[in-house]
Each structure stands twice: as C-alpha cells, then as structure tokens.
Amino acid sequence: MSTILLIEQILNGLQFGVMLFLMAAGLTLIFGVMGLINLAHGSLYMIGAFAAAAVAGWSGNFLLALIASLIAAAIFGVIVEMTVIRRLYKRDHLDQVLATFALILIFSEATRWTFGSFPLFLDIPAVLKGTVILPGGIEYSLYRLTIILIGLAVALGLYLLISKTRVGMRIRAGENDREMIGALGVDISVLYTMVFALGAALAGLSGALVGAIQSVEVGMGEPVLILAFVVIVIGGIGSIRGALAGAILVGLTDTLGRTLLPVLFSSFMDGSAATTVGSALASMLIYILMAGVLIFKPTGLFGSA
Amino acid sequence: MADSILRVSDIHKSFGALKASDGITLDLRQGEIHALIGPNGAGKSTLIKQIAGGLRPDSGSVTFLDQDVTRHSVAERARLGLARTFQISALAMDLTVLENAVLGAIGQRGSVFSFFRPAMKNAGLLSQARAALAQVGLEEDEATITAELSHGQRRQLEVAVALTLAPKAFLMDEPMAGMGAEGSKALTRFLQELKHQAPILLVEHDMDAIFACADRISVLVYGKIIATGSVDDIRANPDVRTAYLGEEDAA
Amino acid sequence: MIREGTLNIVILCLLVAVPAYAYVMNEPFTITLATRAVIFALAGVGLNLALGQGGLVSFGHAAYFGMGGYAMGILASHAQNYDPIFDGAFLIEGTNSMPVIWVVAVVSSALLALLIGALSLRTSGVYFIMVTLAFGQMFYYFAISWPAYGGEDGLSIYVRNQFPGLNTLDPIQFFGICFAILCLVLLFVDRLNKSPFGLALNGAHQNEERARTVGINVYKLRLVAFVISGAITGLAGALFADLNRFVSPTMFSWAISGEIMIFIILGGVARLFGPVVGAAVYILLEHFLGGLSDYWFIYLGAILLGMVLFAKGGIIGKLAKKETHHGG
Ligand SMILES: Nc1ncnc2c1ncn2[C@@H]1O[C@H](COP(=O)(O)OP(=O)(O)OP(=O)(O)O)[C@@H](O)[C@H]1O
Ligand SMILES: [Mg+2]
Numbered sequence: 001m002s003t004i005l006l007i008e009q010i011l012n013g014l015q016f017g018v019m020l021f022l023m024a025a026g027l028t029l030i031f032g033v034m035g036l037i038n039l040a041h042g043s044l045y046m047i048g049a050f051a052a053a054a055v056a057g058w059s060g061n062f063l064l065a066l067i068a069s070l071i072a073a074a075i076f077g078v079i080v081e082m083t084v085i086r087r088l089y090k091r092d093h094l095d096q097v098l099a100t101f102a103l104i105l106i107f108s109e110a111t112r113w114t115f116g117s118f119p120l121f122l123d124i125p126a127v128l129k130g131t132v133i134l135p136g137g138i139e140y141s142l143y144r145l146t147i148i149l150i151g152l153a154v155a156l157g158l159y160l161l162i163s164k165t166r167v168g169m170r171i172r173a174g175e176n177d178r179e180m181i182g183a184l185g186v187d188i189s190v191l192y193t194m195v196f197a198l199g200a201a202l203a204g205l206s207g208a209l210v211g212a213i214q215s216v217e218v219g220m221g222e223p224v225l226i227l228a229f230v231v232i233v234i235g236g237i238g239s240i241r242g243a244l245a246g247a248i249l250v251g252l253t254d255t256l257g258r259t260l261l262p263v264l265f266s267s268f269m270d271g272s273a274a275t276t277v278g279s280a281l282a283s284m285l286i287y288i289l290m291a292g293v294l295i296f297k298p299t300g301l302f303g304s305a
Numbered sequence: 306m307a308d309s310i311l312r313v314s315d316i317h318k319s320f321g322a323l324k325a326s327d328g329i330t331l332d333l334r335q336g337e338i339h340a341l342i343g344p345n346g347a348g349k350s351t352l353i354k355q356i357a358g359g360l361r362p363d364s365g366s367v368t369f370l371d372q373d374v375t376r377h378s379v380a381e382r383a384r385l386g387l388a389r390t391f392q393i394s395a396l397a398m399d400l401t402v403l404e405n406a407v408l409g410a411i412g413q414r415g416s417v418f419s420f421f422r423p424a425m426k427n428a429g430l431l432s433q434a435r436a437a438l439a440q441v442g443l444e445e446d447e448a449t450i451t452a453e454l455s456h457g458q459r460r461q462l463e464v465a466v467a468l469t470l471a472p473k474a475f476l477m478d479e480p481m482a483g484m485g486a487e488g489s490k491a492l493t494r495f496l497q498e499l500k501h502q503a504p505i506l507l508v509e510h511d512m513d514a515i516f517a518c519a520d521r522i523s524v525l526v527y528g529k530i531i532a533t534g535s536v537d538d539i540r541a542n543p544d545v546r547t548a549y550l551g552e553e554d555a556a
Numbered sequence: 557m558i559r560e561g562t563l564n565i566v567i568l569c570l571l572v573a574v575p576a577y578a579y580v581m582n583e584p585f586t587i588t589l590a591t592r593a594v595i596f597a598l599a600g601v602g603l604n605l606a607l608g609q610g611g612l613v614s615f616g617h618a619a620y621f622g623m624g625g626y627a628m629g630i631l632a633s634h635a636q637n638y639d640p641i642f643d644g645a646f647l648i649e650g651t652n653s654m655p656v657i658w659v660v661a662v663v664s665s666a667l668l669a670l671l672i673g674a675l676s677l678r679t680s681g682v683y684f685i686m687v688t689l690a691f692g693q694m695f696y697y698f699a700i701s702w703p704a705y706g707g708e709d710g711l712s713i714y715v716r717n718q719f720p721g722l723n724t725l726d727p728i729q730f731f732g733i734c735f736a737i738l739c740l741v742l743l744f745v746d747r748l749n750k751s752p753f754g755l756a757l758n759g760a761h762q763n764e765e766r767a768r769t770v771g772i773n774v775y776k777l778r779l780v781a782f783v784i785s786g787a788i789t790g791l792a793g794a795l796f797a798d799l800n801r802f803v804s805p806t807m808f809s810w811a812i813s814g815e816i817m818i819f820i821i822l823g824g825v826a827r828l829f830g831p832v833v834g835a836a837v838y839i840l841l842e843h844f845l846g847g848l849s850d851y852w853f854i855y856l857g858a859i860l861l862g863m864v865l866f867a868k869g870g871i872i873g874k875l876a877k878k879e880t881h882h883g884g
Contacts, residue, residue, distance in 0.1 A: 028662065037682045087865055093682055094613050098821055099864045101814050105857030113851045222810060226693045229686035276703060283701045287694035289673050294687065298678045357769065384773035397762035408759045411752045412770030417777055430752070470770060487881040
C-alpha cells in the first residue's frame with residue numbers, strides 16, 4: 001500500500017473520530033454532570049441531519065443548514081429535557097435506558113411520518129467541493145478536512161468552556177458534587193437544561209456534517225450512538241479528554257482496520273478469502289479494542305477508579 | 306503473638322495527599338474486645354475496609370488465623386470466618402429478615418451454586434439462620450421485610466448476619482450509632498458475651514460503652530495509632546487526652 | 557388484587573385458549589401470532605433472569621437471540637443442501653432435527669454469554685449497559701460482513717425442522733412445541749429463583765456489598781446467571797428462526813435487544829410471568845395498533861414512556877401483590 005493512500009486513510013480515520021467525538025462529548029458531559037445515560041442522543045443526531053437537509057433544500061445555503069441543525073437539535077434537547085429527562089435524574093439506570101429508548105421509538109417514527117421513509121440528500125456546498133493539496137503532495141477532500149477542523153475547534157472550545165469560564169466552573173462543580181453546586185446558589189435545573197442543550201446541539205451538528213457524506217435517513221443515529229458508547233467505554237466515562245482520545249482511537253482503528261486487514265490477510269491467504277476474513281474481522285475490530293481496554297483498565301483509559 | 310487471631314502489620318493507604326492509614330499495626334486476640342477510637346476522619350472505617358478486603362492497602366499486610374490474607378477478596382476472607390458489620394447498614398432491604406440471615410448461611414456453607422432445592426425450605430440453612438436471629442433477639446421478626454425494621458433492629462440484623470458466618474473474628478464499625486442509651490447498653494452487654502465466641506475489633510464513638518466493655522483500646526489519629534492499652538492506660542495517657550479527648554485546656 | 561400464582565395460571569390458560577379457539581375457527585394466522593408471543597416470552601424470561609432477578613441491565617441480548625437463530629440456520633441449511641459443515645479428520649453434518657438444533661443453540665449461546673459476560677461483568681452500572689449494547693452490535697456487523705451464511709440477506713430454510721412424532725408444519729403442533737418449552741423453562745426458572753442461587757443473585761442485586769461480606773463471589777454468581785439467561789434467550793432465537801424459516805442479521809440488532817426488554821417492562825420486572833404478559837401484550841399492540849397506523853411505534857414509545865414514568869411494576873404489578881416466600 002502506498003504511503004499516500006495510507007495517509008489519506010489516516011485522515012479519514014481522523015475525520016470519523018472527530019465526528020464520533022462530537023457525539024461522545026455530549027453523552028459523556030450529560031453523564032458526568034447529571035448522571036444520566038441518554039439513548040436518545042442518536043435521535044438528536046438524526047434531527048440535526050434532517051433539519052440541515054430540509055433547510056439546505058429550501059435555502060440552498062449550507063451554512064444556514066448547519067446553523068439550523070444546531071438550533072433544531074438544541075430546541076428538541078430543551079423540550080425533551082424539560083418534559084421527560086429531568087424526571088429521570090433520580091431514577092435508576094434501567095429507567096433511564098427504557099425511557100430514552102421510548103424516545104428513540106417516538107422520534108424515529110415521527111421523523112418517518114414527517115419526511116417519509118426515503119433517505120434525503122444533503123449536498124456538500126460548492127466552496128467545499130473538490131480536494132486540496134496538503135504538504136507532501138497529498139490530495140485530500142476539502143470537505144472532510146473541514147470536518148476535522150470543525151471537530152478540533154469544538155474540542156478546543158469545550159476545553160476552554162469547561163476550564164476557563166464561570167459556566168464551566170459550575171459544570172465541574174456539578175460533576176464533583178451535586179449538593180455543593182446547589183449551595184453555590186446556582187439554579188441547578190437551568191444548568192442541567194443548558195448542558196443537555198449543549199450536548200444535543202453537538203450531536204445535531206455532527207449529524208448535519210455527516211449527512212453531507214452519507215445519506216440522511218431514519219435510524220442513522222443509533223449505530224453512531226453505539227459507536228459513541230464504545231468511545232466512552234474506551235476513554236472513561238465523564239471525561240472530555242477521554243472522549244477525544246477514545247474517539248480518535250476508534251476512528252483510526254476502524255478506518256485503518258478496514259483498509260489494512262484484508263491486505264494483511266492476503267499476504268498469507270488467497271485473495272477472496274483474505275478479503276472476506278479481513279473485512280469481517282475489521283467490522284469487529286473496535287469492539288475487540290474495547291474488550292482489550294475492559295481487560296486491562298475496566299474504568300477506561302482516562303477514567304478514575 | 307500466639308493467641309492473636311487477626312494481625313495488621315504496618316499498613317499504609319493514601320488518598321492523594323491524605324494519609325488515611327500511616328503505618329498501622331495492631332492485633333486482635335482470642336476472647337477480647339479491642340476498641341478502635343479516634344476523631345471523625347481519623348481513618349477508622351478505612352482501616353476496617355482494608356482488613357475486610359474491600360480496599361487494598363498500598364503496603365503492609367493482614368494476617369488472619371496465621372494466614373496472609375492481604376491479597377484475598379472480601380468473599381474469601383468472609384468464608385474464612387472474618388465477619389463484618391457496617392457503619393451504615395448494608396442489608397438486602399426488600400428481603401425478609403430471615404432471608405437476609407439465610408443469605409449469610411448460604412455464603413458460609415458455600416452453597417451458592419445449588420440450583421434446585423428452595424433455599425427457604427432447606428432445613429440446614431434455616432436452622433443456621435434462625436439460631437443467629439435468636440441470638441440477637443430477632444426471632445419474632447423473621448417474616449418482616451427488612452426495609453420495615455427500625456434502625457436499631459437493622460443493626461441487630463447486621464450482627465445476626467455476621468453470626469451466621471461461623472465467625473472467627475468480628476469487625477464492627479459503629480454498631481451502636483443511633484441506637485439510643487438503652488439499646489447501646491443492651492448491645493454492650495451482648496458484645497461482652499459474644500467476645501467469647503469470637504474476638505471483636507470494635508470501632509465506636511460512644512465512650513461510655515467503650516470504657517464499659519473494651520479489654521484494650523487503640524487510639525487512631527490522622528492515620529496513626531498513637532496509643533494502645535487497657536482502659537485505664539488510655540484514660541491516663543496524656544497524648545490521648547490532648548489529641549483526642551480534647552482536654553488540653555482543662556489539663 | 558389477586559394472588560400472583562392465581563394470575564399466572566389465568567395467563568397460561570389464556571395463552572392456550574387463544575390458539576385453541578383459532579384452531580377451531582381455522583385461523584392459522586392467529587395461531588402463528590400466539591406462537592410468536594410464546595417465543596418472545598421465552599426470550600424475555602431469559603433476559604428477566606439477568607435483568608430482573610440479577611439487576612444486570614443487559615442491552616445486548618439480541619446477541620444470544622441471533623446466535624440461537626443462526627445455530628438453527630446454519631445446521632438446517634447444511635442439511636438441506638446435503639453439504640457437511642466440516643469434512644476433515646472427522647465429519648460434522650447439518651441436521652434438521654429440532655432437539656439437536658436446540659441443544660446446539662443453547663450451548664452456543666451459553667458460550668457466547670460466557671465470553672461477553674466475563675468481559676462485561678468487569679464493569680457495572682452504565683458501563684455494563686453500554687458494553688453489552690456494543691458487543692451485541694459487534695455480532696450484528698459480523699453477521700452482515702460474513703458472506704458464508706447469506707450476509708446481509710440472511711438465510712432461508714425451506715422446510716421447518718422436524719420433531720419426532722409431530723408434524724411441525726402444522727401451526728397448532730408447532731405452537732404446542734413452543735408452549736411446552738416455555739412451560740418447562742418457566743418451571744426451571746421458578747425453581748432457580750427460589751434456590752440458594754436465586755436468593756444469592758437477588759441479594760447481590762439489592763446489596764452487592766452484603767453479598768460479598770457473607771462470602772459470596774458476586775462476579776462468579778452473576779456470570780453463571782448471565783450464561784443461563786443467554787442460553788434461554790438463545791433457545792428462543794432458534795425457535796423464532798424455525799417459526800419464520802428464516803434468519804438474518806436483524807436478529808442481532810440492538811432493536812431486538814430493546815424489544816426483549818420491552819416485554820419485561822410491560823409485564824413486570826422480576827416477575828416470573830412478566831415477560832409472558834409483556835410479550836403477549838406486545839403482539840396484541842403490534843397487531844391492533846399496527847393495523848390502525850403505519851406509525852404504531854409512536855404509540856408503543858408513548859406507552860413505554862408512560863409506564864416507566866408513571867406505572868412502575870408493569871401489568872402484573874398492577875394486578876397482583878408481590879409474593880414473599882418465607883420459611884416453611
Ligand atoms: N475512597 C476515598 N477517597 C478519598 N478519600 C477517602 C476515601 N475514603 C475515605 N477517605 C478519606 O479518608 C479519611 C478517613 O476516612 P474514614 O471514613 O476512614 O474515617 P473514620 O475514622 O471512619 O471517620 P468517622 O468517625 O466519621 O466514621 C477521611 O478524610 C475521608 O474523607
Ligand atoms: Mg467511619
């Protein structure tokens with residue numbers, strides 16, 4: 001395999017990872033601050049993608065579509081938080097899982113009812129079409145590169161938000177001690193709604209960005225949700241840094257595994273069998289990675305014991 | 306020491322910068338009540354946890370019945386006969402009193418993996434459980450759901466479950482907390498009999514109870530044992546008075 | 557309020573009465589619906605052992621359901637193609653005998669549960685939920701990308717497998733087989749719940765620390781429960797595949813894990829007959845709401861949400877008091 005192709009795959013892995021990070025960051029933040037496991041996070045991803053596709057179809061403006069995805073997901077996030085989610089903070093994990101699973105059913109069917117069963121398509125905007133030449137003469141999709149940059153910018157933004165601002169201080173206080181934050185005189189329920197909306201907006205944004213590469217359809221959120229869970233298990237729950245590291249690790253492992261394993265197997269097996277075994281194994285690779293982490297560090301790479 | 310049942314040697318445990326156990330050595334001898342006292346946050350519960358196996362010490366060792374159990378799990382130590390009661394009751398709240406006691410008998414007999422005979426029709430398990438309940442005076446309440454017990458009764462049940470384990474030593478973390486004067490007097494008397502069955506390492510804040518029943522007392526302050534001795538020794542010890550009994554002004 | 561035991565008998569009678577009536581009225585479709593309900597109930601009884609009695613919220617039981625399904629699919633497809641599964645130092649052939657398929661389904665899903673359980677039980681709480689969900693998904697993707705047994709399209713079996721002395725293609729006879737298995741498994745699980753093992757499992761669910769301090773190895777205890785749980789769900793998977801004469805990766809999908817969980821919640825968590833009632837109600841909802849609207853999952857979602865928020869204890873919890881079984 002040529003180096004150029006390898007670097008391109010590494011960049012693809014990075015892009016995939018960065019997108020998983022947008023999902024995982026929201027999930028892990030919501031868990032860290034409110035102690036809630038939210039299966040409906042994938043629905044917010046889907047809502048972001050549909051909102052973007054609808055607005056892009058109507059206005060033809062991609063930037064507007066991205067903004068719409070953020071706003072729509074955040075609004076749905078706020079509504080869901082205020083009507084359902086806040087009743088779940090004090091419940092056990094089983095109740096949280098079931099209630100948010102019910103939300104998936106409702107959101108998916110409502111979306112199917114509104115938009116129909118056929119996938120929508122979101123076009124990459126003209127300015128981001130085509131490729132750029134990176135240092136070293138590597139040609140790479142401008143749009144994917146943009147996703148990587150947006151993702152890294154969000155990571156930086158989250159880092160600054162949490163470590164440098166007053167809101168961030170409250171979030172950290174909430175993670176350490178839910179009682180104390182009440183004593184600080186912060187209105188907890190407002191803070192919780194804000195955190196949930198932030199997580200929702202990130203999920204929506206990620207859905208919109210990916211929607212331009214893949215198709216926008218009902219059920220697109222759950223596979224990504226499950227991958228984000230893998231990211232969180234690997235990175236350690238409640239840790240943004242863990243989410244970033246886990247996401248990049250998962251993105252790279254999955255992308256490179258799919259390219260490299262069939263090649264690897266063909267060095268000692270015949271062609272078609274190698275492709276079969278290689279790609280079947282590649283589809284399991286990140287779960288095997290997760291199993292490895294569970295064996296050696298059950299609390300995740302950045303998790304505390 | 307030949308008659309020491311349980312021995313803790315030079316245990317260290319830190320939480321970050323906090324030294325919760327800072328080189329603790331003590332032993333528990335046949336037939337005694339060894340009280341462990343110390344101010345809040347001194348590291349008493351942390352020590353009990355390390356002896357019981359729920360927390361692994363950074364260094365040092367725990368010997369039980371002449372066997373090094375430092376690397377044993379909680380369950381393994383319990384099966385050897387190291388019985389523990391908790392500072393905050395740890396019981397299966399939706400089960401009945403009798404079921405909680407039977408749970409102890411199941412663990413003690415190692416019959417966890419018997420799948421067919423109903424547990425609550427197994428004469429062996431039942432008699433073992435009922436004997437323990439009778440010993441603490443809970444036999445009348447065996448059909449009560451544990452969640453409905455009074456605070457004092459829960460403490461009694463904790464002791465009863467410990468008794469089902471055919472214990473060779475007891476670790477008791479504040480068994481009298483919240484018991485009221487009458488209850489704690491009765492429990493004190495009970496412990497004085499119980500110690501002949503198996504020695505007791507007793508963490509307690511109730512000084513009257515301790516002075517009434519302890520054979521030896523160790524004083525733990527900031528993770529260190531500053532004195533060990535008889536009731537009279539400890540009462541007379543000036544370090545203890547300043548460090549713990551808080552009498553430096555009076556002296 | 558009635559006694560739970562009485563209610564359970566009523567439930568079993570209803571479960572027989574409906575297909576019996578359909579048989580008399582010559583409505584094979586209704587019998588098939590009842591068979592589906594019985595098979596789903598079996599899958600739920602399996603999960604309920606881990607989830608209800610053990611408190612292990614596994615969101616990955618589709619893995620065992622699918623494993624059981626593929627055990628049937630693989631054995632039967634080799635048998636129907638007269639193509640041995642393994643032909644080397646020794647010979648392994650396919651089979652279309654139900655009892656053999658059941659044994660293979662139970663053993664293979666038990667082994668899978670042993671593997672997944674051994675890893676997942678190193679964690680607890682939310683981690684456990686996420687990890688089991690992820691491992692379930694792993695098998696979904698594996699089934700899709702492994703082309704030998706149909707890949708994404710799945711496998712069709714043209715003739716239902718055989719049971720000595722019965723005509724399995726007759727809906728009422730196949731229902732009878734499934735119903736008998738459900739009853740046997742219910743009997744087995746009931747004894748299990750009351751045994752020292754079941755009491756320990758329940759005790760460890762309510763207070764893990766307590767179970768440890770009486771000398772119970774909680775990890776091992778839960779692992780055994782998880783394996784039995786997976787094996788029962790795997791058996792249900794084999795029957796489900798036989799009912800449809802078809803297996804596909806969908807049997808491994810996370811949505812199946814969620815559905816199995818719904819059966820338990822609708823009926824009542826940790827109730828012996830919870831999944832039975834839940835599965836029957838689910839089939840009724842699917843049939844009637846599905847007839848009313850293409851979007852019946854919205855209603856299902858709303859019902860589920862309402863039950864979680866406002867009606868804990870499920871249907872059995874509303875109808876019967878919890879039985880306590882003490883000394884005797
Ligand atoms: N898991 C832990 N992580 C961090 N610090 C801990 C942990 N467990 C205990 N500590 C700290 O160690 C110190 C000793 O706690 P411990 O519970 O052993 O005290 P104690 O002597 O039992 O107090 P009390 O009389 O109030 O029960 C305390 O400062 C406590 O905050
Ligand atoms: Mg304490």
